[in-house]
C-alpha cells in the first residue's frame with residue numbers, strides 16, 4: 660500500500676483564518692494529482708502572520724530555494740512561498756494567513772497552483788541560484804549590484820512560473 664505523500668504541519672490558527680486552511684486542504688490533493696506531483700511529499704505550513712518573519716525585508720535576505728506568490732503590500736506582500744528539495748522530491752509550502760485571508764477562494768486556488776508550479780520547475784531555479792552564486796563570487800560584486808542582478812533573474816523566473824501556472828489553471832477552469 661502506498662503512503663500518503665502530503666502532510667500538514669500540526670498548527671493551530673486563528674479562528675478567522677480557519678476557512679482559508681480548510682479550502683487549501685481540500686484543494687491541495689486535487690492539484691497535486693492533476694499536476695503530476697503525486698510522487699512528491701508536500702508539507703503545508705500555515706502561519707498566522709504576514710511573511711516578514713520568515714522572509715526578511717529584502718529578496719536578497721530570503722533563504723535560498725524559496726519562491727513566493729505576491730499578496731498585498733508590506734508584511735502582507737507575500738501570501739505563500741515554497742521551498743523545494745527536488746533531489747529528495749519533497750517540498751514545504753508556507754501560507755501566510757494574514758495575507759491569504761484577503762483573497763477569495765478563486766485567487767487562493769490560483770496561488771496554490773502557482774506554488775505547486777514552483778515545485779515543478781525547482782530544478783531550473785536551482786540552476787539559476789547556482790549561477791547567481793558563481794557570478795557573485797567571481798566578480799566580488801557590491802551587495803546592491805548583486806541585489807539588482809538577483810532581482811533581474813528572479814523576476815523572469817516568477818513570470819515564467821506564473822505563465823505556466825495560468826496555463827495549467829486555465830486547462831481546469833471551473834473544475
Ligand SMILES: [Zn+2]
Nearest residue numbers: 726727728817
Ligand atoms: Zn512565485
